Amino acid sequence: MRALPFVALLSVLLLCSWGPPADARASEVGIEDAYVRAVPPGQRVTAAFFVAVNHGNTPHAIVAAESDAAEHTELHEHVHDQGVMRMREVERVEIPAAGRVAFQPGGYHIMLIGLKRALKPGDRIHLTLVLEDGTRIDLEPEVRPIEPHDAARDGHHGMKH
Amino acid sequence: MAEPPRRTLPFPRWLLAGALALGALALGAGVALWTGKLERPQTRYPGLGGDFTLQSDSGPVSLADFRGKAVLLYFGYTFCPDVCPTTLATIAEALRKLPEDLRRRVQVIMVSVDPERDTPRHLAEYVHYFDPHFIGVTGTPQQIQRVLKQYRAIAVKVPNEKDPENYAVDHSAQTYVIGPDGAVAGLIPYGAAPARYVEVLTGLLPD
Numbered sequence: 566m567r568a569l570p571f572v573a574l575l576s577v578l579l580l581c582s583w584g585p586p587a588d589a590r591a592s593e594v595g596i597e598d599a600y601v602r603a604v605p606p607g608q609r610v611t612a613a614f615f616v617a618v619n620h621g622n623t624p625h626a627i628v629a630a631e632s633d634a635a636e637h638t639e640l641h642e643h644v645h646d647q648g649v650m651r652m653r654e655v656e657r658v659e660i661p662a663a664g665r666v667a668f669q670p671g672g673y674h675i676m677l678i679g680l681k682r683a684l685k686p687g688d689r690i691h692l693t694l695v696l697e698d699g700t701r702i703d704l705e706p707e708v709r710p711i712e713p714h715d716a717a718r719d720g721h722h723g724m725k726h
Numbered sequence: 727m728a729e730p731p732r733r734t735l736p737f738p739r740w741l742l743a744g745a746l747a748l749g750a751l752a753l754g755a756g757v758a759l760w761t762g763k764l765e766r767p768q769t770r771y772p773g774l775g776g777d778f779t780l781q782s783d784s785g786p787v788s789l790a791d792f793r794g795k796a797v798l799l800y801f802g803y804t805f806c807p808d809v810c811p812t813t814l815a816t817i818a819e820a821l822r823k824l825p826e827d828l829r830r831r832v833q834v835i836m837v838s839v840d841p842e843r844d845t846p847r848h849l850a851e852y853v854h855y856f857d858p859h860f861i862g863v864t865g866t867p868q869q870i871q872r873v874l875k876q877y878r879a880i881a882v883k884v885p886n887e888k889d890p891e892n893y894a895v896d897h898s899a900q901t902y903v904i905g906p907d908g909a910v911a912g913l914i915p916y917g918a919a920p921a922r923y924v925e926v927l928t929g930l931l932p933d
Contacts, residue, residue: 602811605804605855607848610892612807637889643809649880650809650899650916670812671917677807678892711811711856713819715919 593621599706612674634690636679775910780863783850803840820923838864839881
């Protein structure tokens with residue numbers, strides 16, 4: 566049977582391209598360097614930042630976030646428009662296949678609204694990111710002091726490259 | 727051979743020389759006047775800025791109170807989770823890098839663009855977190871609008887339908903550098919590093 570090697574090859578190819586189940590795909594998105602900003606006293610809002618890395622070949626999206634530290638949690642982005650900073654809620658943030666998206670000062674952030682307690686450097690909060698396919702990524706980001714611009718721009722402490 | 731007739735000048739030489747001298751003088755005077763006009767304005771930003779009086783937690787604060795000092799003026803609001811804290815932290819870091827004698831000649835003032843939520847008390851707590859010498863001021867919406875107009879800055883409330891209390895405010899994010907004479911001496915855009923503030927303040931305040 567001359568067709569046998571071909572059939573075997575086809576089977577191998579089919580097996581290889583067999584998509585992993587949804588829960589296995591969760592590992593495709595990794596979150597690096599997650600942290601939450603410390604807040605001045607009496608402050609009711611803060612922001613969480615991280616880098617989302619898509620190790621897979623399919624695009625993903627972050628569509629929601631939840632936290633025990635705040636009453637509401639929203640996905641926000643900043644648009645710098647001719648010297649004016651416009652902060653807007655966004656419904657989703659795409660993480661392209663084999664790509665990475667930084668949630669960082671001046672760009673995307675998770676907005677924590679109605680803080681239930683004061684957040685001091687060194688504290689940790691629970692933060693869950695929800696992906697479009699329902700995957701939930703549980704994080705325990707550390708609270709960090711507010712960083713000035715040059716440090717913020719060049720990447721954060723312990724960021725993996 | 728007869729000499730060719732001498733060409734006669736249209737008018738005597740002395741008159742020509744005089745006219746040329748006069749022309750040069752007029753041109754010189756014109757240039758002097760023109761460049762003089764360019765140098766004359768008090769500020770590089772004519773029509774921008776000016777005095778104002780707003781409320782801090784410890785009483786009224788006027789820009790005029792700080793003549794002889796450099797003032798860093800920033801429009802922001804305490805509900806701002808990202809841009810304002812980053813800028814204030816950057817300015818605080820810049821001041822820590824300045825020599826003590828220079829630092830004492832710099833005043834940072836944050837003008838609230840959210841007078842509805844930012845009380846003088848809360849503003850004070852907020853700015854003192856970054857540096858105990860920072861001043862936070864607010865006023866009536868009309869007073870704030872007037873200062874925004876003076877500085878050609880923008881602040882627009884963005885209604886939040888889901889959660890009306892938690893609205894955002896779009897706002898100009900640059901820092902105004904005001905010289906010891908009270909005039910705007912420069913603008914530092916959002917995102918500038920502490921070193922930029924140090925450079926501007928050092929250049930502005932003579933030893």
